[in-house]
Amino acid sequence: xxxxxxxxxxxxxxxxxxxxxxxxxxxxxxxxxxxxxxxxxxxxxxxxxxxxxxxxxxxxxxxxxxxxxxxxxxxxxxxxxxxxxxxxxxxxxxxxxxxxxxxxxxxxxxxxxxxxxxxxxxxxxxxxxxxxxxxxxxxxxxxxxxxxxxxxxxxxxxxxxxxxxxxxxxxxxxxxxxxxxxxxxxxxxxxxxxxxxxxxxxxxxxxxxxxxxxxxxxxxxxxxxxxxxxxxxxxxxxxxxxxxxxxxxxxxxxxxxxxxxxxxxxxxxxxxxxxxxxxxxxxxxxxxxxxxxxxxxxxxxxxxxxxxxxxxxxxxxxxxxxxxxxxxxxxxxxxxxxxxxxxxxxxxxxxxxxxxxxxxxxxxxxxxxxxxxxxxxxxxxxxxxxxxxxxxxxxxxxxxxxxxxxxxxxxxxxxxxxxxxxxxxxxxxxxxxxxxxxxxxxxxxxxxxxxxxxxxxxxxxxxxxxxxxxxxxxxxxxxxxxxxxxxxxxxxxxxxxxxxxxxxxxxxxxxxxxxxxxxxxxxxxxxxxxxxxxxxxxxxxxxxxxxxxxxxxxxxxxxxxxxxxxxxxxxxxxxxxxxxxxxxxxxxxxxxxxxxxxxxxxxxxxxxxxxxxxxxxxxxxxxxxxxxxxxxxxxxxxxxxxxxxxxxxxxxxxxxxxxxxxxxxxxxxxxxxxxxxx
Numbered sequence: 077x078x079x080x081x082x083x084x085x086x087x088x089x090x091x092x093x094x095x096x097x098x099x100x101x102x103x104x105x106x107x108x109x110x111x112x113x114x115x116x117x118x119x120x121x122x123x124x125x126x127x128x129x130x131x132x133x134x135x136x137x138x139x140x141x142x143x144x145x146x147x148x149x150x151x152x153x154x155x156x157x158x159x160x161x162x163x164x165x166x167x168x169x170x171x172x173x174x175x176x177x178x179x180x181x182x183x184x185x186x187x188x189x190x191x192x193x194x195x196x197x198x199x200x201x202x203x204x205x206x207x208x209x210x211x212x213x214x215x216x217x218x219x220x221x222x223x224x225x226x227x228x229x230x231x232x233x234x235x236x237x238x239x240x241x242x243x244x245x246x247x248x249x250x251x252x253x254x255x256x257x258x259x260x261x262x263x264x265x266x267x268x269x270x271x272x273x274x275x276x277x278x279x280x281x282x283x284x285x286x287x288x289x290x291x292x293x294x295x296x297x298x299x300x301x302x303x304x305x306x307x308x309x310x311x312x313x314x315x316x317x318x319x320x321x322x323x324x325x326x327x328x329x330x331x332x333x334x335x336x337x338x339x340x341x342x343x344x345x346x347x348x349x350x351x352x353x354x355x356x357x358x359x360x361x362x363x364x365x366x367x368x369x370x371x372x373x374x375x376x377x378x379x380x381x382x383x384x385x386x387x388x389x390x391x392x393x394x395x396x397x398x399x400x401x402x403x404x405x406x407x408x409x410x411x412x413x414x415x416x417x418x419x420x421x422x423x424x425x426x427x428x429x430x431x432x433x434x435x436x437x438x439x440x441x442x443x444x445x446x447x448x449x450x451x452x453x454x455x456x457x458x459x460x461x462x463x464x465x466x467x468x469x470x471x472x473x474x475x476x477x478x479x480x481x482x483x484x485x486x487x488x489x490x491x492x493x494x495x496x497x498x499x500x501x502x503x504x505x506x507x508x509x510x511x512x513x514x515x516x517x518x519x520x521x522x523x524x525x526x527x528x529x530x531x532x533x534x535x536x537x538x539x540x541x542x543x544x545x546x547x548x549x550x551x552x553x554x555x556x557x558x559x560x561x562x563x564x565x566x567x568x569x570x571x572x573x574x575x576x577x578x579x580x581x582x583x584x585x586x587x588x589x590x591x592x593x594x595x596x597x598x599x600x601x602x603x604x605x606x607x608x609x610x611x612x613x614x615x616x617x618x619x620x621x622x623x624x625x626x627x628x629x630x631x632x633x634x635x636x637x638x639x640x641x642x643x644x645x646x647x648x649x650x651x652x653x654x655x656x657x658x659x660x661x662x663x664x665x666x667x668x669x670x671x672x673x674x675x676x677x678x679x680x681x682x683x684x685x686x687x688x689x690x691x692x693x694x695x696x697x698x699x700x701x702x703x704x705x706x707x708x709x710x711x712x713x714x715x716x717x718x719x720x721x722x723x724x725x726x727x728x729x730x731x732x733x734x735x736x737x738x739x740x741x742x743x744x745x746x747x748x749x750x751x752x753x754x
Contacts, residue, residue, distance in 0.1 A: 088140070094147035098154055101163035107148055108165045108307050114141060115311035115318075122318040129245055134322050135252035141315055142263045145308060149270050152304045156274055157281050162300060170303025184302075189268055189309065218243050267309055274301035344386060347379030417481040419460035419560055422549065427472030428489060431542060432464055440464065443546040450550065455557050455602060456609025458565065462549075475545065477552050479559055485552050487514035489541040493522040499535040506531050514544065515551040558599040566595040573611045580615050588622040596628040597635060604721070605732065606636065606643065613638055627677055629718050637714070637737045644740045647709060647732060653744035656711035656734070657697045659720070660752040663690055667716050667723065680719045689753045691727055697749040698731055704748075709734060711745065 090107075093099075099107070118137070125131045155162040219240065226236045278297025282288040288296065341347070351372040358368025422444075430436040444462050451459045470476065477485040488511070496506060497513055497520045508521030523531055523538070531538050539547075553560070570591065574581040585594060597618065598608050608614060617638040621631050636643065648654050659667075667690075670682035680687075698708035710733045712720050717735040724733065739745065 087144070091140075091144050091147040094151045098158070099151050101155065101161060104148075104151060104155060104163040105165045107151075108163070111141075111145060111148060111311050112307070114144075115314035119314045119318040119321070122321040125322070128249055128322055129242065131322055132245060132249050134318075135249070138315065138319065141311075145263065145312060146266060149266070149304070149308055152308075153270060153274055156297065156300045156304060157277055160278075160282065160286060160296060160300070162304060166300060166303040166307055168303070169306045170299035170301075184306070191313065215243060215247055263312055267305065267312065270308075271301055271305045274304065341378075341382055344379045344382035347375050347382065351375035351379065418463040418478075419480060420462045420553070421478040421481075422462055422464045422475065423467040423470060423478070424464075424475040425470040425472040426466055426468060428475060428491065429466055430491060431489075431545065432466075439542060440545070443542060444549075447546060447550050447553065451553055451557070453609070454607060455554070456607045456611065457557060457561055457598075457602070458568065459553055459557075460560060460565075477549060479552075479556050484556060485514065485548065487545065487548055489545060490522045491541050493524055494528050494531075494538050494540055495544050496521045496523045496527075496531045496536040496538045499537070501535070503531075503534040503536070506534060506536065515548040554605070558603040561595065561599050561602060563591050563595050566598060567591050569598075569608075569611065570594065573615065577612055577615070580612065580619065583619045584615050584622060589618060593622075593626070593628055594618065597632050600628070600632045601635065606639065606646075610639065610642060629677060633714065633718055633735075636735075640738050640740055643734065643738045644743050647707070647734070648743060653746045654709070654739070655701070655706050655746050655748045656709045657694070657701065657749040657751060658747045659710070659712045659716075660750055663693075663751055663753055664713060664716050666690070666753070667719050671719055678719075680722050682723070686753070687723060690723065690751065693751045693753060694724060694728060694731075697751055698728060701748060706748070707732075710751070711736065711747075714738075 094107070118134075118141070122131060122134070128134075152162045152166060156166075161167075222231070222236050222239050222243075225231045226233070231239070275298055278301060279290070279293045282293030282297055283290060286293075354368050354375065355372040357363060358365045358372070424431065429438075431438045432440045434441070441464070444464065448459045448462075451457065467476075471488070473490060474486065474488050476483050476487075490509070493509070495511070495513065496508060497518055506521065506523065506527060508523035508527065511520050511522055512518065513520045521531075528538055570581060570585060585591060597614070601608050601614075614635050617635045618631065621634045625631060644654075666682065666686055667680060670680050670686075671678055672681045682690075694710065698710075701708040708731050710720065710724070710728075710731055712733065712735060714735040714737045717733060717738075721733050724731065
């Protein structure tokens with residue numbers, strides 16, 4: 077057994093001895109000073125801990141120290157009542173500290189008891205109780221957070237185990253503190269009772285056994301009792317304060333002294349306010365001006381020094397930052413940062429800065445957040461963060477939208493105007509600046525505030541500039557959503573699905589299909605405007621057909637058929653039939669005969685004259701249907717749908733191409749045109 081173990085065991089045995097065997101005054105003095113020293117060490121350690129778990133032994137130590145102090149109380153009480161002498165330390169506290177005045181000593185003792193029992197002990201007990209309850213309530217959430225970080229690969233198994241152990245230790249610590257704080261409360265009550273017993277029975281013993289008169293007995297035993305109470309309650313007060321410090325301590329980077337000085341003097345200007353208040357107090361009241369002016373001067377000087385230190389720190393940080401940037405620019409690794417390309421960029425001229433500046437009423441950032449939420453609901457994908465910044469190379473009212481570094485769209489806004497789009501019948505009284513609606517290419521006018529109400533009465537659709545740009549951005553993202561879904565984004569979708577459907581995901585990937593093959597299917601769906609939000613159905617189909625073929629075009633067709641209900645609702649208005657353009661049998665046969673099968677997949681290879689005729693006929697029919705106010709949709713057989721898509725993709729990319737198997741059986745289909753070749 078080591079020396080440390082022996083010292084702790086001997087300490088506990090000494091407590092038992094104090095309860096049974098009378099101790100000589102010299103030994104009592106030694107133990108009392110030891111008690112005071114131990115209390116000082118405990119409160120200093122509590123002040124220097126950064127988080128409660130660094131002093132995890134405190135609940136047990138609190139119990140041992142309280143028991144040690146109560147043992148001392150028993151020994152000193154025995155010495156006072158038996159001999160009228162409890163050593164030099166108690167006598168000194170009884171005469172020197174309170175000036176030999178028993179009444180003053182009693183009042184001081186009562187004040188110490190009130191401070192400890194009502195203020196510090198009561199508060200520490202309440203904080204311990206609340207801390208224990210909230211720590212236990214927060215345990216499930218913390219455990220889930222650790223599991224989420226572990227599943228995401230942000231932490232290792234060892235780190236997860238360490239964090240779980242820390243959570244368990246926190247729960248045990250606060251639970252122990254909740255119980256240990258009751259000892260502090262009981263110690264305060266016991267101190268009051270012991271003092272009353274010592275005074276009452278001391279007077280009785282002094283008069284009946286020691287032959288003292290009443291006045292001498294009262295003076296002698298009251299001073300000794302007050303001295304005993306003070307040497308007992310001062311360490312108890314320190315321990316109670318340490319208890320409050322430990323249970324109210326939040327984890328930080330520094331100890332209590334560092335945090336107090338750093339946070340209390342974090343605002344030097346407040347010291348000037350305090351200095352001015354004290355100065356005015358000395359001017360307008362009879363308080364001694366020398367003291368008030370001195371304190372005000374100290375506060376003002378402290379504020380001045382802290383302000384200079386703060387400015388010096390800021391300048392040093394800026395200098396260090398500039399040096400770091402210079403070093404980074406000089407380092408070979410700095411070139412790597414230039415390779416980063418943002419998935420989506422929105423750049424605008426300086427004249428459109430109010431759009432993105434919240435201080436000027438701009439809500440573009442909020443609209444971008446709503447666009448990302450809308451895309452998640454409509455397309456089932458998480459749109460990457462949109463980088464918004466100004467570009468002085470653009471015209472003041474101009475903006476551009478880039479996808480992966482390439483400009484996709486460009487537009488122009490007049491912030492003090494409204495965009496008015498004609499209902500089809502022009503109103504010559506509506507005067508404005510001719511323009512084109514950027515999202516759909518419709519002719520429009522920029523009109524002033526004074527024309528807005530008249531344009532609305534004339535049936536024009538009037539929108540403000542933020543709505544124009546947000547609509548344009550939304551449509552660009554929809555058209556290019558398939559470019560934004562890479563393998564990394566697909567992996568995130570798969571991981572999210574795995575949380576709810578682990579068995580389904582494990583069946584599909586990585587054994588059946590790779591992440592890259594899944595991404596190909598999802599991008600093909602997005603490219604034709606089909607939402608991938610219903611991932612469970614998509615993965616069910618991938619699980620069924622992924623083992624049969626590695627042709628992702630064919631697998632995509634099976635997925636589309638599985639999403640027939642979703643596709644039907646997407647293109648059909650409630651209560652109306654589906655107006656479509658069909659392909660003549662000869663056209664479908666010509667396309668089917670032109671399919672070439674290779675080891676890299678199937679593609680259409682037709683006679684150029686025939687393909688040109690088919691495209692012209694399809695374009696003619698779609699234009700005619702669009703002029704009638706109908707959305708052009710081409711309907712064909714399932715066997716040739718993906719080849720028709722390949723043939724029309726370059727010239728009629730905006731026209732949906734559906735197969736019969738992608739429509740629900742109860743859908744009413746009306747053919748309003750036929751693509752035929754003479």
